[in-house]
Structures are given as structure tokens and as C-alpha cells.
Amino acid sequence: MRVLMAAMAMSVVCGQALASGGIACGADDDNVLIRLDGGVSRGMGSALFSFDGEVHMRGDGVAADLAETKFGRGEVAQYWLDEDGLKLRLYRERLGDRPHGYVELTVDAPSGENAEGNYRVEVYDMEQENDGEAATASLSGSIRCIVE
Numbered sequence: 001m002r003v004l005m006a007a008m009a010m011s012v013v014c015g016q017a018l019a020s021g022g023i024a025c026g027a028d029d030d031n032v033l034i035r036l037d038g039g040v041s042r043g044m045g046s047a048l049f050s051f052d053g054e055v056h057m058r059g060d061g062v063a064a065d066l067a068e069t070k071f072g073r074g075e076v077a078q079y080w081l082d083e084d085g086l087k088l089r090l091y092r093e094r095l096g097d098r099p100h101g102y103v104e105l106t107v108d109a110p111s112g113e114n115a116e117g118n119y120r121v122e123v124y125d126m127e128q129e130n131d132g133e134a135a136t137a138s139l140s141g142s143i144r145c146i147v148e
Contacts, residue, residue, distance in 0.1 A: 025145040069103040085110040099126035109145035119143040
């Protein structure tokens with residue numbers, strides 16, 4: 001009876017372990033420091049059930065409140081994970097009463113451990129307008145991801 005109960009407990013634990021996976025991405029270069037973490041289900045479209053991330057832009061070209069942007073599950077605008085890899089688009093608008101601004105981060109990385117992909121950060125800022133046009137910044141580079 002004890003052996004049967006132990007086997008049942010192991011099947012429940014192992015079944016839950018196989019039922020989910022994760023994504024973790026990071027970049028640290030002259031332009032940005034990026035950290036992204038998420039939990040994904042196995043099957044049913046690999047749904048993203050948790051997410052946390054941040055991007056820290058380096059340099060003077062971006063307003064401080066946009067240069068330090070945090071992302072949660074609510075800022076995941078688009079997400080795709082399959083055998084070809086991970087495609088992720090994050091979007092966050094400036095908070096408060098200040099002029100409109102946003103940060104959009106796009107990640108495209110192959111599946112696997114320590115896979116190198118690409119990131120692109122687009123910044124739009126009406127507060128720092130130039131001759132009536134919004135200030136923009138576009139940063140890109142390599143990002144490493146673990147997708148399991």
C-alpha cells in the first residue's frame with residue numbers, strides 16, 4: 001500500500017512539473033539592460049500564465065520615467081511560442097498626467113537553452129517633442145533566452 005501511495009504521489013508531482021515551462025531572457029549591452037521572466041503552460045497554445053520584466057535604457061536620449069520601464073502580464077501585447085522559437089511584444093504607456101509616451105520592446109529568439117535572438121526597443125515621447133514632433137528612440141541588439 002505504501003509503495004502504491006508513493007507511486008501516486010510521484011505521478012502527481014511529476015505531472016505538474018511537466019505541465020509548465022518557462023522563458024527567461026536577458027541583455028546587457030551599451031544600449032540597455034533587459035530582464036524578462038515568464039511561466040508558460042505545456043499544450044493548449046503554451047499560454048503565458050505569469051510574466052515579469054524590465055528594461056533599463058542607457059544614455060541621455062530617453063526621459064528617465066521611460067528609460068526605466070517595468071512590464072507585467074498586462075503589458076504583454078503579443079506572445080508566440082512554438083518549435084520555431086519565442087516572439088514577444090511588450091508595450092507600456094507613460095503613467096500620470098504627463099504628455100503621451102510609451103516603450104515597446106520586441107523579442108525574437110529561437111527555442112532552446114541560451115539561444116541568441118534579437119531585441120528592439122522603440123520609445124515615443126511627446127514630452128520631449130522637437131518642433132511639434134514627438135521624440136523617438138530605437139535601440140536594438142542581441143538577447144539571450146532560455147525557452148523550455
